[in-house]
Amino acid sequence: MPDGALPVLDVKNLKTVFHTRSGDIHAVNSVSFDLRPGELLGVVGESGSGKSVTMMSLIGLLPSPPAEVREGQVMLGDQDLLKIGEERLRAIRGRDVGFVFQDPMTSLNPVFTVGFQIMEPLRRHMGMDKKRARKRAVELLELVGIPDAERRLKDFPHQFSGGMRQRVMIAIALACDPKVLIADEPTTALDVTIQAQIIELVKDLREKLGMAIIWITHDLGVIAGIADRVMVMYGGQVAEHGPVREVFANPAHPYTRALLKTVPKLREPRAEKLRVIEGQPPMLGAHPAACPFRARCAHAFDRCARENPARRLIGKGHDVACHWDHRTGEPT
Amino acid sequence: MTSPRKALVEVRDLKMHFPISGGLLRRQVGAVKAVDGVSFDIFEGETLGIVGESGCGKSTCGRAVLRLYDITEGSIKIDGTEIGTMGQGQLRRMRPKMQMVFQDPQACLNPRMTVAGIIAEPLDEHGKLSGKAKLDRVYELMDAVGLNRNFANRYPHAFSGGQRQRIGIARALALNPRFIVCDEPIAALDVSIQAQVVNLLEKLQDEFGLTYMFISHDLSMVKHIADRVAVMYLGKVVELAERDELYERPLHPYTEALMSAVPEPDPAIEAKVERIILRGDVPSPSNPPKGCNFSTRCPKVMDICRKLDPEYREARPGHFVACHLHDAGIMDNQTNAGSAGAPPRNEHKQQGEDA
Ligand SMILES: Nc1ncnc2c1ncn2[C@@H]1O[C@H](COP(=O)(O)OP(=O)(O)OP(=O)(O)O)[C@@H](O)[C@H]1O
Ligand SMILES: Nc1ncnc2c1ncn2[C@@H]1O[C@H](COP(=O)(O)OP(=O)(O)OP(=O)(O)O)[C@@H](O)[C@H]1O
Ligand SMILES: [Mg+2]
Ligand SMILES: [Mg+2]
Numbered sequence: 001m002p003d004g005a006l007p008v009l010d011v012k013n014l015k016t017v018f019h020t021r022s023g024d025i026h027a028v029n030s031v032s033f034d035l036r037p038g039e040l041l042g043v044v045g046e047s048g049s050g051k052s053v054t055m056m057s058l059i060g061l062l063p064s065p066p067a068e069v070r071e072g073q074v075m076l077g078d079q080d081l082l083k084i085g086e087e088r089l090r091a092i093r094g095r096d097v098g099f100v101f102q103d104p105m106t107s108l109n110p111v112f113t114v115g116f117q118i119m120e121p122l123r124r125h126m127g128m129d130k131k132r133a134r135k136r137a138v139e140l141l142e143l144v145g146i147p148d149a150e151r152r153l154k155d156f157p158h159q160f161s162g163g164m165r166q167r168v169m170i171a172i173a174l175a176c177d178p179k180v181l182i183a184d185e186p187t188t189a190l191d192v193t194i195q196a197q198i199i200e201l202v203k204d205l206r207e208k209l210g211m212a213i214i215w216i217t218h219d220l221g222v223i224a225g226i227a228d229r230v231m232v233m234y235g236g237q238v239a240e241h242g243p244v245r246e247v248f249a250n251p252a253h254p255y256t257r258a259l260l261k262t263v264p265k266l267r268e269p270r271a272e273k274l275r276v277i278e279g280q281p282p283m284l285g286a287h288p289a290a291c292p293f294r295a296r297c298a299h300a301f302d303r304c305a306r307e308n309p310a311r312r313l314i315g316k317g318h319d320v321a322c323h324w325d326h327r328t329g330e331p332t
Numbered sequence: 333m334t335s336p337r338k339a340l341v342e343v344r345d346l347k348m349h350f351p352i353s354g355g356l357l358r359r360q361v362g363a364v365k366a367v368d369g370v371s372f373d374i375f376e377g378e379t380l381g382i383v384g385e386s387g388c389g390k391s392t393c394g395r396a397v398l399r400l401y402d403i404t405e406g407s408i409k410i411d412g413t414e415i416g417t418m419g420q421g422q423l424r425r426m427r428p429k430m431q432m433v434f435q436d437p438q439a440c441l442n443p444r445m446t447v448a449g450i451i452a453e454p455l456d457e458h459g460k461l462s463g464k465a466k467l468d469r470v471y472e473l474m475d476a477v478g479l480n481r482n483f484a485n486r487y488p489h490a491f492s493g494g495q496r497q498r499i500g501i502a503r504a505l506a507l508n509p510r511f512i513v514c515d516e517p518i519a520a521l522d523v524s525i526q527a528q529v530v531n532l533l534e535k536l537q538d539e540f541g542l543t544y545m546f547i548s549h550d551l552s553m554v555k556h557i558a559d560r561v562a563v564m565y566l567g568k569v570v571e572l573a574e575r576d577e578l579y580e581r582p583l584h585p586y587t588e589a590l591m592s593a594v595p596e597p598d599p600a601i602e603a604k605v606e607r608i609i610l611r612g613d614v615p616s617p618s619n620p621p622k623g624c625n626f627s628t629r630c631p632k633v634m635d636i637c638r639k640l641d642p643e644y645r646e647a648r649p650g651h652f653v654a655c656h657l658h659d660a661g662i663m664d665n666q667t668n669a670g671s672a673g674a675p676p677r678n679e680h681k682q683q684g685e686d687a
Binding site: 047161166188190193197200219220222262266273277 | 383384385387388493494519522523524525527528530534551556586590593596598600601602605607609610614615616618619
C-alpha cells in the first residue's frame with residue numbers, strides 16, 4: 001500500500017472498559033491503528049486479547065452497560081464514529097461498514113429465514129424492491145458458494161451447517177458493497193477449499209471495489225497469505241504491528257515469537273510434540289501499569305513489572321511494545 | 333501393515349439420512365444424505381482423523397458412529413459388538429465405553445453446575461460410587477487433564493475456553509472409555525491453547541490406550557495428531573490412508589485441492605504455494621450429482637465421472653480411494669476409444685478385510 005494514502009479508518013487511543021459485578025475489565029487499552037483504502041489489515045492475538053471488543057467498539061455494537069468506550073477517536077472519513085450518535089451509526093453499519101461476526105449462530109436471527117436476513121439490508125440501505133433484493137440475495141449466496149441458493153432462501157439458520165451459516169454472514173456483510181469490511185474470524189468454521197475460495201473472493205472484491213478490510217483470525221496462515229499488514233494483540237493492547245512479511249520474518253515481541261512457533265506447518269516435517277505458550281492470559285482487572293505479557297515471558301526483567309512498554313518503531317512501519325530488544329537479546 | 337492391528341471400531345456402509353418434509357401436510361419430500369455409505373475401521377489405540385469441508389457430514393458421521401442417532405442403514409461394531417441396530421436400553425450399557433468431546437465447550441457445560449458436578453455427572457448416571465470415592469475420581473480426572481483441584485467448586489463461566497475444553501475432556505474420561513469421538517475439539521480455542529489441548533489428548537491416549545476419531549478441518553493439526561486420515565466429501569469417504577502416505581501422495585483430486593488450499597503461516601511460502609482453487613457448484617447432500625459426487629468441481633473430471641459413481645477401493649496397500657482415475661479397469665477402458673458402456677465392476681472390497 002502506498003504509505004501516503006489517506007486512511008479510510010483512523011483509530012486513536014481506543015479504550016473500552018466493562019463494568020461487571022465482580023469489577024471492571026479493561027478489555028481494550030489505548031489501541032491505535034489505521035486502515036488505508038484497499039488494504040487488508042490482519043489482526044491476531046490470543047483469545048480474550050480484545051480483538052472483537054476493539055472492532056465492536058468502533059461501530060458502537062457493544063451493549064452499554066456493561067461496556068463503556070471510555071476514550072479515543074474513530075475517524076471514518078471525516079466523522080468520528082464515537083461522537084455521531086446511534087442513529088447515524090446505524091445508517092453506517094451494514095452500508096459503509098460491513099461486519100461479519102465471530103459466532104454466526106448468535107448473529108443470525110433464528111426466527112427469520114436466511115433470505116429475509118440477506119434481503120433486509122438491501123431493502124433498507126439500498127432501497128431495492130423485493131424482486132431485485134431477492135435476485136441479489138441469490139447472487140450473493142452463490143458468490144459465497146451455497147448450493148441451491150434459490151431454494152435455500154426459504155430456510156432458517158438452523159437448517160444450515162456451521163460453515164454455511166458463516167458464508168451466509170459473509171453474504172450479508174457484502175450485500176451493500178461496504179467501504180470497510182470488518183471480518184471477525186470469518187473463515188474459522190470453514191474448510192480450507194471454501195476458505196481459499198472466499199479469500200480469492202475477498203481479494204477480488206478488494207481490487208474491484210477498493211474495499212478496505214480488517215480480518216481477525218487466529219490462523220496465522222491466512223494472515224500470511226492475504227494481509228498487507230498485521231497487528232498482534234495481547235492483553236487488550238497492540239503488542240506488535242507491521243508489514244506482514246517483516247513481522248513473520250523478524251518477529252520482535254516475545255509473544256509473537258512464541259505464537260509463530262506453536263502452530264504446526266503442513267509443508268514441514270511433523271514435530272513430535274507441539275510447543276505451547278505456558279501460563280495464563282492476564283486478568284485485565286485494572287488499567288495495566290506493567291507489561292501484560294511479563295508473567296509468561298522468558299525475557300522479562302524488572303522494568304517490565306514497573307512500566308507498561310509503549311510502542312516503539314523498530315523498522316519501516318514496524319513497531320513493538322516491549323522493553324526487550326530481540327536483536328541484541330538485551331533490555332533496551 | 334506389518335503387525336496385524338485390531339479394529340476397535342468397524343463401520344460398514346453407514347448411512348444417515350435426514351428427512352426433508354414439505355408441502356401442506358409436511359410430508360417427507362426428500363432426504364439430506366448427510367452420511368451416505370461410508371466404511372472404515374479404527375484400530376485400537378490409533379487416531380483416525382476425519383477431514384473434509386463444512387457440511388460434508390463429519391459431525392453426523394461421528395454422532396452416528398456413537399449411535400446418537402438412529403442410523404438409516406449400515407453396521408457399526410465397537411469391539412466386536414454390533415451397535416448399529418441396538419435399542420436405547422442396550423446402548424445405555426455401551427455408553428461408558430464410547431464418549432464424545434464437542435467443539436464448543438461452552439455450549440455443553442451446564443452453567444449452573446460446578447466443575448466437580450459436571451465431571452461427576454456421568455459417574456452418577458452409570459456408576460455407583462460413594463460420595464468419597466466419587467470425589468477422589470473427580471480429583472483424579474482433574475489431575476489427568478491439568479485442572480487445578482482447587483477449582484472443583486467453581487462454575488464453568490469462570491474458566492477460559494481451553495480450561496472449559498479440559499472440563500469437557502475430563503467428563504468424557506470419567507467412565508474409562510476406550511473410544512472417543514473428538515468433534516473439532518480445538519476449533520473454538522486459541523492457537524496457543526490448541527497446542528495444549530492436543531498435547532493433552534496425546535498424553536491421555538498414551539496413558540489410557542485411548543482410540544480417537546478426531547474430526548477437524550485443520551489439516552495441519554490433523555497431520556500432527558492422526559495416524560490415519562479419512563477425507564470426506566458430500567457424505568462419503570473419498571480417500572483414506574496412513575497419514576504420511578496421504579499427505580505426501582494424495583490420490584483423489586479433492587484431497588489434492590484440500591492440501592493445496594491449506595494456508596501456511598509463512599508469507600514466503602504462501603507467495604509460492606500453487607493453489608488449486610475449485611470452481612463449479614458445491615452440490616447439496618439432498619440432491620447429489622449423478623456419478624461421482626465431486627464431478628461438479630473436479631479439475632480432472634472425465635465423461636465417465638458424470639455417469640458412474642466410482643468405487644471405494646484399495647489402490648495401494650492401506651490406501652483407499654474412490655476415483656476413476658485410480659481404477660485401472662476404468663482407465664484402460666478410457667484409453668480404448670470407442671468402448672462404450674460401463675466397465676465391469678469388481679466385487680466391492682471392504683477396507684480392513686485384508687489388513
Ligand atoms: N460483555 C462482556 N462483559 C464483560 N467482559 C467482556 C464482555 N465481552 C468481552 N469481555 C472481556 O473482554 C476481553 C476481550 O474480549 P474479546 O472478545 O475482544 O477477545 P478476542 O480477542 O476477540 O478473543 P477471541 O479470540 O476468543 O474471540 C475478554 O477478557 C473478555 O472476557
Ligand atoms: N438434524 C439435521 N437435520 C437435517 N439436516 C441435517 C441435520 N444435521 C445435519 N444436517 C445436514 O447434514 C449435512 C452434514 O452436516 P454435518 O453437521 O455432519 O457437517 P460437518 O461436516 O460436520 O460440517 P461442519 O464442518 O460445518 O461442522 C449438512 O448438509 C447439514 O445441513
Ligand atoms: Mg473475538
Ligand atoms: Mg461439524
